[in-house]
Amino acid sequence: YLKLNHKTLDSLLQLIPLFIFIGGGATMSMLYLGRIALKNPDCSWDRKNNPEPWNKLGPNDQYKLFTVNMDYSKLKKDRPDF
Numbered sequence: 767y768l769k770l771n772h773k774t775l776d777s778l779l780q781l782i783p784l785f786i787f788i789g790g791g792a793t794m795s796m797l798y799l800g801r802i803a804l805k806n807p808d809c810s811w812d813r814k815n816n817p818e819p820w821n822k823l824g825p826n827d828q829y830k831l832f833t834v835n836m837d838y839s840k841l842k843k844d845r846p847d848f
Contacts (some may be wrong), residue, residue: 808820
């Protein structure tokens with residue numbers, strides 16, 4: 767049983783930023799994990815229809831989260847077809 771007095775409320779108010787930042791970090795890490803699981807070509811969920819999704823990527827496909835000064839539309843094909 768928690769007895770609420772001035773000292774207890776003051777200590778709980780000081781913990782609010784901690785909970786906000788930990789909750790925000792956990793949320794962002796789960797969103798990033800979900801993005802990797804759904805968008806990354808190294809992760810294959812459908813082994814029957816597309817067992818090797820990395821072979822079907824063209825040179826203009828962007829799969830990285832963040833690239834600096836990279837224009838994917840100007841890239842040329844540098845690998846053979848399989």
